[in-house]
Amino acid sequence: MSSSESPQAEYVTLVSGDGFEFIIPRSTACVSGTIRRMLDTSSKFSEALSGRCVFENLSGVVLEKVCEYFCYNEKNKDQTNVPDMDIPPELCLELLMAADYLDT
Amino acid sequence: MAMRARHKIRAPRRGLVSTGTDRFESDWKAVESSLKKIHTKDASDLSFEQLYRNSYNIVLVQRGNELYERTKQLEREWLCEEVRKRVVAGISSSLLLVQEVVDAQDQAVERRVAGERFLSVIKEAWEDHQLCMKMITDVLMYMDRAIASDPRKVPIYPATMALFRDHVLRSPIRSDSQTTVDDVLKSTILFMIKLERSGHMIDRALIRHCIYMLEGLYETEMEEESSKLYLTSFEPDFLETSTTFYQTEGKRLLEMADAATFCISALDRIAEERERCLYTLSHLSEAKIKDVLDNELLRKNLFEVINLEGTGVRVMLDNDRLDTLGKLYALSARVDAKKTHLTAAVQKRIVEMGHEINGASIALAQAPAPVKSADANAAEKKEKERPVNQLTTSAIKWVDDILLLKKKFDNIWQRSFQSDQVLQTAITASFSEFINSTARSSEFLSLFFDENLKKGIKGKTESEVDALLDSGITLLRYVKDKDLFEAYYKKHLSRRLLMKRSISMDAERQMILKMKLEVGNQFTQRLEAMFRDMTISEDLTNSYKQHIQRMGDPDAKRIDLDINVLTSTMWPMEIMSNTRDGRVELPCIFPREVETIKHSFEKFYLNKHSGRKLSWQPSMGTADIRATFQRSNGKTQRHELNVSTYAMIILLLFNDVPTGESLTFEEIQARTRIPDNDLVRNLQSLAVAPKTRVLKKDPMSKDVKPTDKFFFNNEFQSPFMKVRIGVVSGGANKLESQDQRKDTEKKMNDERGASIEAAVVRIMKQRKTLVHSNLISEVLGQLSARFVPDVNMVKRRIESLIDREYLERIAEDPPTYGYVA
Numbered sequence: 001m002s003s004s005e006s007p008q009a010e011y012v013t014l015v016s017g018d019g020f021e022f023i024i025p026r027s028t029a030c031v032s033g034t035i036r037r038m039l040d041t042s043s044k045f046s047e048a049l050s051g052r053c054v055f056e057n058l059s060g061v062v063l064e065k066v067c068e069y070f071c072y073n074e075k076n077k078d079q080t081n082v083p084d085m086d087i088p089p090e091l092c093l094e095l096l097m098a099a100d101y102l103d104t
Numbered sequence: 105m106a107m108r109a110r111h112k113i114r115a116p117r118r119g120l121v122s123t124g125t126d127r128f129e130s131d132w133k134a135v136e137s138s139l140k141k142i143h144t145k146d147a148s149d150l151s152f153e154q155l156y157r158n159s160y161n162i163v164l165v166q167r168g169n170e171l172y173e174r175t176k177q178l179e180r181e182w183l184c185e186e187v188r189k190r191v192v193a194g195i196s197s198s199l200l201l202v203q204e205v206v207d208a209q210d211q212a213v214e215r216r217v218a219g220e221r222f223l224s225v226i227k228e229a230w231e232d233h234q235l236c237m238k239m240i241t242d243v244l245m246y247m248d249r250a251i252a253s254d255p256r257k258v259p260i261y262p263a264t265m266a267l268f269r270d271h272v273l274r275s276p277i278r279s280d281s282q283t284t285v286d287d288v289l290k291s292t293i294l295f296m297i298k299l300e301r302s303g304h305m306i307d308r309a310l311i312r313h314c315i316y317m318l319e320g321l322y323e324t325e326m327e328e329e330s331s332k333l334y335l336t337s338f339e340p341d342f343l344e345t346s347t348t349f350y351q352t353e354g355k356r357l358l359e360m361a362d363a364a365t366f367c368i369s370a371l372d373r374i375a376e377e378r379e380r381c382l383y384t385l386s387h388l389s390e391a392k393i394k395d396v397l398d399n400e401l402l403r404k405n406l407f408e409v410i411n412l413e414g415t416g417v418r419v420m421l422d423n424d425r426l427d428t429l430g431k432l433y434a435l436s437a438r439v440d441a442k443k444t445h446l447t448a449a450v451q452k453r454i455v456e457m458g459h460e461i462n463g464a465s466i467a468l469a470q471a472p473a474p475v476k477s478a479d480a481n482a483a484e485k486k487e488k489e490r491p492v493n494q495l496t497t498s499a500i501k502w503v504d505d506i507l508l509l510k511k512k513f514d515n516i517w518q519r520s521f522q523s524d525q526v527l528q529t530a531i532t533a534s535f536s537e538f539i540n541s542t543a544r545s546s547e548f549l550s551l552f553f554d555e556n557l558k559k560g561i562k563g564k565t566e567s568e569v570d571a572l573l574d575s576g577i578t579l580l581r582y583v584k585d586k587d588l589f590e591a592y593y594k595k596h597l598s599r600r601l602l603m604k605r606s607i608s609m610d611a612e613r614q615m616i617l618k619m620k621l622e623v624g625n626q627f628t629q630r631l632e633a634m635f636r637d638m639t640i641s642e643d644l645t646n647s648y649k650q651h652i653q654r655m656g657d658p659d660a661k662r663i664d665l666d667i668n669v670l671t672s673t674m675w676p677m678e679i680m681s682n683t684r685d686g687r688v689e690l691p692c693i694f695p696r697e698v699e700t701i702k703h704s705f706e707k708f709y710l711n712k713h714s715g716r717k718l719s720w721q722p723s724m725g726t727a728d729i730r731a732t733f734q735r736s737n738g739k740t741q742r743h744e745l746n747v748s749t750y751a752m753i754i755l756l757l758f759n760d761v762p763t764g765e766s767l768t769f770e771e772i773q774a775r776t777r778i779p780d781n782d783l784v785r786n787l788q789s790l791a792v793a794p795k796t797r798v799l800k801k802d803p804m805s806k807d808v809k810p811t812d813k814f815f816f817n818n819e820f821q822s823p824f825m826k827v828r829i830g831v832v833s834g835g836a837n838k839l840e841s842q843d844q845r846k847d848t849e850k851k852m853n854d855e856r857g858a859s860i861e862a863a864v865v866r867i868m869k870q871r872k873t874l875v876h877s878n879l880i881s882e883v884l885g886q887l888s889a890r891f892v893p894d895v896n897m898v899k900r901r902i903e904s905l906i907d908r909e910y911l912e913r914i915a916e917d918p919p920t921y922g923y924v925a
Contacts, residue, residue: 037242038152042235045152054153101160103245 012039013052014067020060022067029053031070033103057101062094066102073104128167131158135171135243136178142239143182145232155243168250172260175244179237179264183271187229188285192277194225195288216299216306219292223310226289229272230317237264262322269321269333289314290338294345297380301349308384315385332388339389343396346377350400358405362415367431370401374438403439410436410449417449421516429520433527442526450513450527451534457509458538465502465548496551499544503552507575510535536582545583547845550592552576557612558605569611577618585891586623587859588852590630597631598675601638602668602724624889633674641668648708665701669709669718692722692777695756723782725749729756731798733818743820745798746828750778750786755798758816766802766813773810784808789829795822796829853897860893860901865910868923876902876919 012029014022030036038047047053055063069085076082087095135158138150162171195218241248241261251257273286293314296306318338323331353373357366374397381390410417410432420429436443513531521527539545553576564572583589600606616635620628645667694702706718727749733741747755753776761767767775773783787808791801800815801808863886868874874882880898887893902921905911914922 034156034245037245038156040242042238044148045150045155045239046148047152049148054151056153056157101246103249 011051014063015052015054016058016060016063017054017056018060020063022063024067024070025074026051028067028070028074031073031104032066035102058098059094062091062098065091065095066098066104069104128162128165128170131162132171132174134158135162136174138243139175139178139240140182142236143186143232152243156246159244160246163247163250168247169254171244171247172251172257175240175260176263176267179267180271183233183267184275187233187268188272188275191225191229191272191285192275194222195277195285212299215295216304219295220307220310222288222292223296223307223314226285226317227310227313230268231313233264233268233272234320237261240264265321273321273333286337290341293338294341297342297384298345298349300380300384301376306384311384319386319388334386335388339392342385342389343392346393346396347400350397351404354401354405358408358412363409363412363417363420363432364415364425364428366405366409366412367428367435370397370435371431373397373401398439402435406436406439407445410445417446418453421450421453421513424512424516426516426520429516430522433521433524437524443524447527447530451530454509454513454531454534455538458506458535459541461502461505461509462538462542464505465498465542496555499548499551500555502548503576503579506535506539506579510575510578532582536584539579539582540584544845546585546589547592549576549579549583550589550596553593553615554596554600557600557607557615559607569608570614573611573615573618577622580619580622586627586889587856587891588848590627590890591848591852591855594630594634594675597634599724601634603726627890630674633671637670637674638668641670644669644709648705651708652704665705667705670721672719692750692753692779693775694720694722695753695759697756698753722749722753722778727752731755731820733820735818741820743822743824744826746826747790748786748829750776750782751790751829753778754783754786754790758799761816764815766815769808769810769812769814772814787812787814793829796827798829856891856893857897857901859887859890860898861905863887864898864902864905865923868911868921871923873914873920873922876921879921 010026011023012026014024014029014035016022026039030039035053038045038053039051041048058066065087072085135155138155141150159171162168238261241259244260248259248261252259257263273289274284277283277285277288293311296311300306315334315338318334319332321333322328323333323336350373357369361369374394377393377397378390381387381393417429417432419425420432432446433443436446513535517523517527517531542548553573556572556576580586580589597612600612606612613635616628616631619631645665648665648667702720709718710716725748727747729745729747729752731743731745733743735741745755754772757767757772757775769783769787772778772787773780776783778786787799787801789796791797791799791814792806792808798817798820800817802813802815805812860883863883864879867879867882867886879902880895883898884893884895902911906913906921909924911921912924914920
């Protein structure tokens with residue numbers, strides 16, 4: 001289990017298909033069901049070991065928005081009457097697909 | 105999670121994914137190889153994202169179902185080819201062999217080692233499978249979500265678990281054998297448990313893991329709680345073997361061990377099974393195995409344990425084995441809220457011990473067995489003196505013994521039986537049973553109080569007295585014939601009051617108060633009236649003295665009169681009555697001096713309370729007289745004699761008799777009219793008792809005959825100025841002799857008859873008409889506080905009331921009575 005020490009680190013790196021890297025807290029990333037399973041240390045996938053997840057089919061713009069949503073979700077977890085997040089209409093469809101893919 | 109709801113929206117198909125079959129096959133190839141790598145624990149270079157994207161793509165092209173089926177197929181093959189082989193290899197021949205053969209000691213060790221190896225193989229296989237399936241499920245998450253819409257399919261995880269169940273556990277170990285891996289697993293675990301039960305150490309954690317597996321697998325893919333493999337397949341077998349084990353264990357313990365050991369082992373077993381459920385098996389079985397234990401080990405054997413010869417409850421009670429009794433109680437309480445057997449045994453023992461006490465007191469009472477001699481008269485006198493004392497001590501010993509017994513059982517009840525209600529009732533009932541089984545209990549108890557109030561409480565603190573009286577009262581609670589007790593108590597109390605034998609009036613009052621609390625107002629009414637009479641009499645005596653002083657009677661030799669005026673209905677009849685054996689006796693003749701003062705008091709009293717009748721009862725009084733003894737050498741010696749009233753009358757007769765002359769018994773009798781019985785007793789104490797021989801008797805013999813002559817004894821010697829001359833066996837409260845007892849019983853019966861009639865009339869007056877059986881039960885209910893009426897007696901009383909036309913028969917079927925106003 002010594003190898004799982006490093007992925008237990010507090011921050012993980014999310015990489016978009018076109019090479020943008022986003023470093024966010026592990027707990028924040030785990031808002032996504034897919035990422036949570038991906039980083040689960042009991043199954044020894046390479047992502048879990050390295051703490052670095054590459055998403056081939058997401059663009060940097062979308063992933064940025066996704067990360068923003070993660071933070072937004074984390075921040076407003078247990079609250080009601082939260083202001084809506086600002087989503088540019090042109091990203092809508094792609095974000096929907098990303099949400100489906102990431103199980104958020 | 106506002107966006108959660110959105111994943112139901114299908115993503116629009118992108119142009120690039122619509123490539124069809126080729127894409128599916130290549131994606132599947134990638135997935136397939138990756139899954140195999142997962143199985144071989146080679147996943148660290150696999151990318152979750154890549155795998156996930158592959159399955160995602162497959163689902164997007166509507167091939168999710170195919171992916172699901174293929175994955176299942178892949179798993180099935182893997183389990184059949186690899187895992188089953190490994191597991192079957194772990195089964196060594198000894199595990200199979202021993203299944204059929206009866207265990208032998210040397211095989212046990214071998215089997216155990218093999219078993220542990222097998223279990224660890226199973227455990228490993230299961231844990232691998234679990235881990236792999238978790239990973240695969242994670243990777244195929246998107247597929248799971250897609251097929252979730254299909255109600256006929258279960259998610260891939262339970263589906264593969266079911267595969268494990270069918271293809272590993274349920275597979276035969278050899279193609280030609282019926283035995284499955286599951287069977288071997290079960291028998292191995294049961295064997296381990298058996299080893300542990302017989303005292304060996306086993307690898308609990310290992311078994312626990314295998315049990316976890318059984319708990320994690322279900323009969324159906326729907327995974328209901330009740331269909332856990334543990335519950336459906338393992339637990340019944342476990343309970344069955346446990347049942348047989350504890351059946352034999354119970355028999356073995358009964359044969360080999362004593363009751364105490366049985367209790368200890370049983371409690372150990374219970375704790376052990378509980379622990380086993382917690383640490384080795386599943387908590388689900390805890391209640392069930394408890395039932396097995398309760399049934400097999402306890403319920404079936406407890407009766408015999410309790411009644412075990414030489415070590416059962418009897419011996420435990422006798423030796424105050426509080427610990428063991430406590431354990432036995434705990435065991436009994438487990439299986440039976442009423443603890444029937446334990447209660448019965450305890451009750452039986454109490455009654456036995458009670459009868460022993462009863463028997464001992466009778467034996468003691470009869471120890472100097474009255475010898476049936478020819479000259480009955482001579483012997484009788486002697487006997488009357490000795491046995492009566494003996495009887496009194498035996499009565500007090502009886503009460504003390506019972507109190508000891510009571511204390512003992514109270515102690516046991518508190519410390520071993522956890523103050524259990526049921527047992528308390530049982531103990532009380534038993535005490536009541538044996539106390540009431542001896543007819544003399546009321547008398548004994550009253551004597552006990554009498555003795556204590558006269559002597560016993562001397563020098564004791566208030567609280568000690570209190571405790572003593574309380575303990576007596578507890579016994580009173582058990583006595584059913586409270587009216588009998590009241591009669592005796594009244595008799596004894598009257599003696600104490602009149603002869604001033606009571607040490608502390610406070611204690612007497614306290615006693616009455618306690619009885620009032622315990623038995624009720626009605627019970628103590630007459631006793632209280634007796635106390636009232638005493639106080640009134642004191643006042644009366646004082647005012648009479650003042651009256652005399654006012655009259656200015658110059659006679660210096662006047663006798664001081666101390667009088668007790670008693671209300672005749674409140675005091676015991678034998679003191680009050682002038683009749684004896686049915687014939688009226690003439691009042692005894694008082695000496696002149698006394699007669700005048702008697703008249704004077706009568707006049708005084710009737711002046712105050714007209715319309716009352718005073719009858720004089722010399723039998724209970726005492727007198728102080730100053731006697732002058734003329735010594736033959738001319739000196740005179742004076743003594744103050746404290747004697748009974750009768751003795752005073754007798755001695756005064758001798759005032760008129762010249763020295764050296766005598767009076768015969770018959771002469772004395774004729775001149776005093778003292779009843780025979782009392783006269784004999786008083787003469788005995790005056791002439792026979794060695795230290796108080798104020799009279800001389802001729803001939804000198806121990807008993808008094810009608811022809812005896814009596815002389816005044818001028819040679820009377822005593823070291824004291826004041827001499828107290830008690831009356832033989834008359835003054836103190838003693839146990840009654842047979843005749844007296846018959847007398848008391850007869851009186852009691854009369855009184856009871858009257859109470860029954862009163863109750864019947866009371867009830868009928870209220871009800872007007874009543875069926876026979878109801879009337880009887882109501883009468884019994886009303887009277888039960890005082891005594892337990894005999895039903896026959898009640899019937900006779902009803903008959904007599906009908907004869908006297910208080911009641912009438914109204915109907916025959918059912919027999920009904922009516923009240924005649």
